[in-house]
Structures are given as C-alpha cells and as structure tokens.
Amino acid sequence: MDTAATTTTPPIHHMDLMRFATAGSVDDGKSTLIGRLLFDSKSIFNDQLESVERTSQERGDEYTNLALLTDGLRAEREQGITIDVAYRYFATPRRKFVIADTPGHIQYTRNMVTGASTADLAIVLVDARKGLVEQSLRHAFIVSLLRVPHLVLAVNKMDLVDWSEEVFEQISHDFACFATKLDIPDLTVIPISALYGDNIVSRSTNMPWYEGSSLLHHLEHVHIASDRNLVDVRFPVQYVIRPQSLQYADYRGYAGTIAGGVLKKGDEVMVLPSGFTTRIAEVETADGPVSEAFAPMSVTVQLEDELDVSRGDMICRPHNRPAAAQDIDAMVCWMTDQPLVPGQKLAIKHTTRSARAMVKELQYKLDVNSLHRDDTVTQLGLNDVGRVRLRTTAPLLADEYRRNRITGGFVLIDESTNHTVGAGMISSAG
Known part of the structure; x- marks a missing residue:
C-alpha cells in the first residue's frame, strides 16, 4: 500500500459507504422512492411497517403509503410535503447508504444545499407527466455547483x-441539453415507478425497451472511490488530545477527519x-494504529517533534x-430572509477554523x-x-472548491443570532 499517495484508488474496504441526496419538485415522489428503497431492501422494522399501514388506512389511501416512512415530522404528514432534510440509513450486501431526503419547495432550496454538500451522488426526480420544471433545473444546477460527482435523473410515475418510451426519451433529451451547460461528470437517466417499485430494486417488465440497470443496482455499483482527493494531504486539526494520567504523560495526539490525501x-x-x-x-x-489512513477517515495523528499545534491548524505536505x-x-448560496449586502460582517467557519469576514464586493448573481x-x-x-468577495480577519487555509470540497467550502454565520446564513464554495483564494 506504499503507493497509495500517488494512486487515485484507495483500499477496497473503504468503498462500503455511499452518501446520496434526493431532490425534485413537490409531489415528484422523493419520499415514496426512499420508502420503496427502505422497504425493498428490508431496512425497516415490522412495527414501522404496521404504523405506516395503519396511518395509510386512516388517511384513506388505497395502498400502503411508503412515503410516510420518511415524512417523519407531524407537520410534514399533515401538509403532505417534506420540510426538513431527513437522513435515513440502509444497507445491502454490497454497500451501506446514507440518504439525505431534501425538500422540493423552492423556499427550501437552502435545505437541498445542506443535504447535497457531502453527497457522493444525487438523485433528481421528475414527474413523467410534467417533464422538466423549474425546480428540476434548479436542483441540477445546485448539484453541479456543489460538484456532486454523480447525478441520476429518475423519471418517476412512468x-x-x-x-x-417516447415520454422518457423526450425528458432525457431535454435534460441532456440543459446539462451541457453544467459541470456534471457522470449522468444516468432511469425510468421508474416508485409507487409500484418498477426499476427500483429489479428491472421492470413494464418497460422492456429500457436496457439499463435498476436504480439500486446503479447505486451499488457506481464507482465513488476515485472521487476522493488522495493526492493533496489535508488534515485540519479538530482536537488536541492530552491525557491527564501519568501513564500517558508524554502523549500528544491531534484528532480530526482527513480532508484529502493519505x-x-x-x-x-x-x-x-x-x-x-x-x-x-x-x-x-x-x-x-493503522499503517495508513486516507480521506474521509477520522484519525488521531502523533508527530515526532513537540510542536505548538492547536485546533484550526492544518497538517499537509511541505511542498x-x-x-x-x-x-x-x-x-x-444565501439561506436567510435578511439579504446579503456589501459591507456586511459575518462569522465564517472553514474546516475547523473560525474567523470573522466582511463582504467586500458582490460581483454578480446567477440565475x-x-x-x-x-x-x-x-x-x-x-x-x-x-459570486462574492470576502475579506477575513485571519487567514483561511483553503483550496479551490473544485480541488477539494472540504477545504474549499465554508459557512457564514450571523453573529447576532448564531444562525447559519450562507454556504460558500471557494473559486479562488489569495
């Protein structure tokens, strides 16, 4: 494994966890899709299923409404919409999954940014009857902006x-034309019916013209290991470990999550x-102890020399x-009703480092x-x-976002309310 620093493929045992986000317009079936994945992968308990069946009957649904598995908040159930980002977990023999179910309403675009910021893959759902709508394009743009490496366009309600086939091909063509303006390295289009399970876990007999894989098969086999940056060593120090016992009096460890490299x-x-x-x-x-560690493992590093290292410092290669x-x-991406204006002062959180920042210039807004x-x-x-230019009170140890999503990303915080008001992707730092 000594060549791991120069290769782009980490050891195979780390390929077992994938994070993916779902997005789409209202009523496109995101919650039903996730419910179907949970149900068909046998990742729900009997009492959960019984509760969903009971609630479905109380609502007068003619079927077991699997969307209720993810619409956990009472307000969401009452309105029939997803409000917050709901995280769900399931596993197959090939891979473990973390799902971020993000809202479809336009006013919750900020929630989608939150859900997709750490995703390896994004699923954008469209309703086959409606085709591409404004929210579909908006979500695809955000997926591109956040540099999510893999995108699946799931044409639901087939x-x-x-x-x-004609409806599916038209939507595929329209989306491919829009996607040429974006930076989407891997695009897959799959026709599905989340309600009935067509092309979710197994291939559908209702669409013999579709020759691709089912959604779950694609999720299990898409190659995400090479998406990690294993060249640029980046280790932001989160915590300094100094045990208070005499047995470990000389121990000094630096804990954190590797943001890049080996x-x-x-x-x-x-x-x-x-x-x-x-x-x-x-x-x-x-x-x-391990012989080597790589992004995104959480580790403690000990150094040969006693240096003054504290939270917010960065361990990297000399050259x-x-x-x-x-x-x-x-x-x-601005996330609050109070607008961002030039001259505004905010707190900025970047990796494990915090500082204050002033908005020097608003260069343009992107439609x-x-x-x-x-x-x-x-x-x-x-x-x-x-696009915004910021001036910070202390230097940030930053890369461009396209080079490293961890060291290239930050959040802006309103110091008076302590609310997160913006998420940023660094274009250049100097």
Whole structure:
C-alpha cells in the first residue's frame, strides 16, 4: 500500500459507504422512492411497517403509503410535503447508504444545499407527466455547483404515462441539453415507478425497451472511490488530545477527519500556519494504529517533534500546501430572509477554523434557471446564488472548491443570532 499517495484508488474496504441526496419538485415522489428503497431492501422494522399501514388506512389511501416512512415530522404528514432534510440509513450486501431526503419547495432550496454538500451522488426526480420544471433545473444546477460527482435523473410515475418510451426519451433529451451547460461528470437517466417499485430494486417488465440497470443496482455499483482527493494531504486539526494520567504523560495526539490525501507513519509533514516541519510518528483510529489512513477517515495523528499545534491548524505536505488567504472569491448560496449586502460582517467557519469576514464586493448573481449572470444586483436574497468577495480577519487555509470540497467550502454565520446564513464554495483564494 506504499503507493497509495500517488494512486487515485484507495483500499477496497473503504468503498462500503455511499452518501446520496434526493431532490425534485413537490409531489415528484422523493419520499415514496426512499420508502420503496427502505422497504425493498428490508431496512425497516415490522412495527414501522404496521404504523405506516395503519396511518395509510386512516388517511384513506388505497395502498400502503411508503412515503410516510420518511415524512417523519407531524407537520410534514399533515401538509403532505417534506420540510426538513431527513437522513435515513440502509444497507445491502454490497454497500451501506446514507440518504439525505431534501425538500422540493423552492423556499427550501437552502435545505437541498445542506443535504447535497457531502453527497457522493444525487438523485433528481421528475414527474413523467410534467417533464422538466423549474425546480428540476434548479436542483441540477445546485448539484453541479456543489460538484456532486454523480447525478441520476429518475423519471418517476412512468405508470401514469403508460410506460411510454417516447415520454422518457423526450425528458432525457431535454435534460441532456440543459446539462451541457453544467459541470456534471457522470449522468444516468432511469425510468421508474416508485409507487409500484418498477426499476427500483429489479428491472421492470413494464418497460422492456429500457436496457439499463435498476436504480439500486446503479447505486451499488457506481464507482465513488476515485472521487476522493488522495493526492493533496489535508488534515485540519479538530482536537488536541492530552491525557491527564501519568501513564500517558508524554502523549500528544491531534484528532480530526482527513480532508484529502493519505497519511502514513514516517511521512514528512508541515503544520500550518506555523510552517514547522516534522514527521508522522503514528496514525491511530478508534480500533488502534493503522499503517495508513486516507480521506474521509477520522484519525488521531502523533508527530515526532513537540510542536505548538492547536485546533484550526492544518497538517499537509511541505511542498503541497493550501493557500493561506484572507481575500476569498466564492460562490455563495444565501439561506436567510435578511439579504446579503456589501459591507456586511459575518462569522465564517472553514474546516475547523473560525474567523470573522466582511463582504467586500458582490460581483454578480446567477440565475439558476437560465445560468445568466446579473452584475447589476446590490444584494442576495433568500436562496439566491452569487459570486462574492470576502475579506477575513485571519487567514483561511483553503483550496479551490473544485480541488477539494472540504477545504474549499465554508459557512457564514450571523453573529447576532448564531444562525447559519450562507454556504460558500471557494473559486479562488489569495
């Protein structure tokens, strides 16, 4: 495994967890789809199923409404919509999954940003009867903006268009034309019926013209290991471990989640912002020492020399380091009713480092439907996306977002309310 630092494929045992987000317009069937995945993969308990069946009868549904498995909040059940980002877990013999079920309403676009920011794959649902709507394009744009490596367009409710190949091909063509404007490296289009389970776990006999794989088969087999950045070593220090016992009086460990690259015992590393260099003495996980560790593992690193290292510092390679920047250009998705305006002061949270930031300039707002830039705007409103220049009080140890989604991303916080008001993707740092 000594070649892991230069290869783009990590050890096979880390390929067992995939995070994916679902998105789509209201009533496109996201919750039903996730309920179907949970049900067909036998990831729900009997009492959960009985509760769903009972609630379905009380609502007068003629079928077991699997959407109720994910619409857990009472307000969501009453309105028949998804409001918050609901995280669900299920597993198959090939892979474990974390699902972020994000809302479809336009006012909850910010929730979709939250759900998709850590996703390996995104599923955008469209209703076969309606075709592509504004929200479909908006969600595809956000998936591209967040650089989610894999996108599945799931054309749902094919049962309501008589399993029509022509309808499916038209939607596929329309979406492919829009996707050419975006940065989507891997696009797959699958016709499904979440309600009846067609093409969810197994291939549908109702659509013999479709020759691709089922949705679950695709989720199990899509290659996500090479999406990780295993070249640029980035280890933001989250916590310094100094045990208070005499037995470990000399122990000093630095805990955190690897944001990029591979760490091995004996590797020469640099600690930023101090610039001191040393070597790794040990890499440990909760199960004990390991010969190497890679993103996104959580580890504790011991260094050969006693350096002054604290939370917010970054361990990297001496000749491959992130920028230490106070001037940041970034795409920002604004998440609150109070608009973003030039001159505004906010707190900024980047990896494990916190600082304050001022909005120096609002360069343009992006129309997420037409992808046109409007450089005459004076503010960003709720759910707007725009290019912003920030000046921070302390340098951020940052990469461009397209190079590393962890060290290239940040959140903005209103200091008076402590609410997260913006999510940013760094375009350049200098």
